[in-house]
Amino acid sequence: MERVELAGSLRRNQALKSQVEAESGVVLSDCYQCGKCSAGCPVAAWMDYTPRQVIRLLQLGLVEEALKSHTPWLCACCQACYTRCPREVNLPRLMEVVRQEARRRGLINEKKVDIFERAFLGTVERYGRAHEMGLIVQYNLQSGQPFKDAMLAPPLLLKGKISPFPMKIKDVAGIKDIFTRVRARGGDRS
Amino acid sequence: MKYAYYPGCSLEATAKEYNQSAKLVARHLGVELWEIPDWSCCGATAAHNNNHLLSLALPARNLAIAEAEGLDVAVPCAACFNRLRAAETAVRESESMRATISEIIGRDYRATNKTRALLDVMVNEVGLEKIKEQVVKPLAGLKLAAYYGCLLVRPPKLTAFDDPEDPMAMDRLIDALGGEAVSWSYKTECCGGSLATARGDIGVRMIYQVLRHARDAGAEGVVTACPLCFLNLDMREAQAAAAHGDQFQLPIFYFTELMGLALGYAPKDLGLTTHFVNPLPLLEAKEILRHPATRRETA
Ligand code: SF4
Ligand code: SF4
Numbered sequence: 483m484e485r486v487e488l489a490g491s492l493r494r495n496q497a498l499k500s501q502v503e504a505e506s507g508v509v510l511s512d513c514y515q516c517g518k519c520s521a522g523c524p525v526a527a528w529m530d531y532t533p534r535q536v537i538r539l540l541q542l543g544l545v546e547e548a549l550k551s552h553t554p555w556l557c558a559c560c561q562a563c564y565t566r567c568p569r570e571v572n573l574p575r576l577m578e579v580v581r582q583e584a585r586r587r588g589l590i591n592e593k594k595v596d597i598f599e600r601a602f603l604g605t606v607e608r609y610g611r612a613h614e615m616g617l618i619v620q621y622n623l624q625s626g627q628p629f630k631d632a633m634l635a636p637p638l639l640l641k642g643k644i645s646p647f648p649m650k651i652k653d654v655a656g657i658k659d660i661f662t663r664v665r666a667r668g669g670d671r672s
Numbered sequence: 673m674k675y676a677y678y679p680g681c682s683l684e685a686t687a688k689e690y691n692q693s694a695k696l697v698a699r700h701l702g703v704e705l706w707e708i709p710d711w712s713c714c715g716a717t718a719a720h721n722n723n724h725l726l727s728l729a730l731p732a733r734n735l736a737i738a739e740a741e742g743l744d745v746a747v748p749c750a751a752c753f754n755r756l757r758a759a760e761t762a763v764r765e766s767e768s769m770r771a772t773i774s775e776i777i778g779r780d781y782r783a784t785n786k787t788r789a790l791l792d793v794m795v796n797e798v799g800l801e802k803i804k805e806q807v808v809k810p811l812a813g814l815k816l817a818a819y820y821g822c823l824l825v826r827p828p829k830l831t832a833f834d835d836p837e838d839p840m841a842m843d844r845l846i847d848a849l850g851g852e853a854v855s856w857s858y859k860t861e862c863c864g865g866s867l868a869t870a871r872g873d874i875g876v877r878m879i880y881q882v883l884r885h886a887r888d889a890g891a892e893g894v895v896t897a898c899p900l901c902f903l904n905l906d907m908r909e910a911q912a913a914a915a916h917g918d919q920f921q922l923p924i925f926y927f928t929e930l931m932g933l934a935l936g937y938a939p940k941d942l943g944l945t946t947h948f949v950n951p952l953p954l955l956e957a958k959e960i961l962r963h964p965a966t967r968r969e970t971a
Contacts, residue, residue, distance in 0.1 A: 505724075524861060524862045524864075524878055525862075525867070525874060525878075528871075528873075528874050556867070556871070556874070558822075558862050558864060558865050558867055558878075559717055559720070559721070559822075559865070560822035560823075560826070560862035560865075561822055561823070561826035561827045562822065562826065562860075562862065564826070564827045565826045565827050565828060565836045565837075578720060578721055578724070581721065582721075582722065582723075592870070592871070594870040594871065595867075595870040595871065597870075598718075598866060598869055598870045599717070599718035599721055599722060599866075600718075600722075602716065602718040603715070603718050603719060603722060603726075606712075606713045606715065606718075606719075606730070610710075610712040610713065611681045611684070611712060611713045612681040612682075612713050612716070634907060637948065638686065638907075641946040642688065642946070643685060643686045643688060643946065644685050644686060645685065649684060651710050651711070651712055652710050653710050653712070656712075656733070656777075656778065657712055657730075657733075659778060660726070660729050660730065660733065660776055660777055660778075661726070663729075663775070663776045664723060664725050664726045664729060664776060667725060667772075667776075
């Protein structure tokens with residue numbers, strides 16, 4: 483991270499900072515930087531900024547730095563940090579919001595995570611339920627690794643645990659409506 | 673005792689043995705499960721990572737169908753349970769959210785019904801005493817690690833179920849079934865969830881940690897209440913061990929499968945024959961599959 487002039491960056495990013503707070507319901511100044519969240523985070527070892535550091539960046543108005551981080555994409559949403567935080571900071575929710583803002587700006591730092599989740603939601607919109615087999619195939623093709631987990635597919639098929647055919651619910655139209663109405667509310671801006 | 677039953681997508685596919693065993697033991701114990709007609713996906717982690725409103729509306733559709741029937745909802749999948757509770761809580765706590773969600777799903781939903789984890793229903797509604805009375809094949813001599821993972825007990829404000837750091841519901845159930853729950857420190861560690869697919873390097877390490885700690889605590893098997901945890905641990909056990917130059921033969925169970933065994937059902941009826949790590953050799957070695965009447969006397 484290069485040298486920054488904090489007062490200026492805080493002033494410049496005030497609107498974005500407030501937007502993140504409003505969307506997540508997290509009051510950034512609640513966090514007093516004790517680090518308990520990061521100590522218990524099972525994914526911290528692979529993150530570029532620990533969860534505590536992500537909040538610190540936001541507190542300082544270094545919002546762009548937070549948006550460029552891989553951390554929100556790697557968060558497993560395990561809720562350990564939120565459960566243990568002495569200030570009840572809802573970090574997983576904050577991670578979601580940072581990640582959604584990053585996507586709006588085309589900053590998708592973990593392409594595979596994103597492709598997987600998009601493919602998942604795609605099957606839900608189309609069939610009303612997740613279709614695991616279709617999901618794996620689509621995910622592998624889009625992420626450019628057609629044979630990933632290939633040795634796991636035949637036993638799954640054999641044990642009847644995945645089906646090549648999706649299970650479509652009757653009220654698919656109802657599900658489509660839910661997606662459409664959410665989009666109409668500006669919910670999915672990506 | 674009647675509940676609306678929300679199986680969730682995994683229970684129709686990779687976790688079909690969970691579905692099978694859950695329905696069987698529920699019927700045995702007099703719990704009527706009314707499967708929510710035409711239920712749809714809860715959106716899982718993908719929905720709430722991408723869109724907050726969508727992540728509440730998708731589960732709410734199912735809750736609304738159950739509410740119209742006047743039923744509380746029993747959910748076997750820990751991940752679905754968490755999402756359904758999130759929707760229920762959001763609607764209960766805010767009148768404007770209630771209006772928004774009702775409009776999006778095109779039905780009235782007031783969150784007058786409650787979502788319960790199936791484990792909670794079994795342990796706290798059916799009750800351990802009643803389960804104990806029904807045990808015909810105790811899991812004698814079987815040392816098990818009760819693995820809760822994250823979404824069943826966290827965040828506690830939302831799940832309102834068991835202690836988030838040291839949950840005991842499944843441990844007490846194991847004891848009631850005649851088995852032995854080991855004490856271990858990874859019972860609520862995350863299995864990596866869907867990271868195992870997208871970032872295998874991370875997921876496999878997390879899976880390995882859970883399995884290794886279970887084994888080192890003396891467990892001969894791991895018990896789960898979540899199809900994601902189960903799939904990660906069972907399907908990727910060999911891969912996770914190999915990646916760390918280790919080796920295990922640690923069968924993974926759904927708590928409902930163990931209930932079914934203790935209640936006297938055959939492994940095949942419970943789906944125990946479809947696991948990646950075959951649990952039958954362990955069960956045979958412990959003579960759990962043998963009926964007590966035909967069990968060899970040991971001096
Ligand atoms: S645990 Fe809470 S207060 Fe402590 S650093 Fe993390 S977010 Fe801040
Ligand atoms: S929810 Fe995310 S940031 Fe918090 S402990 Fe879990 S993985 Fe880490």
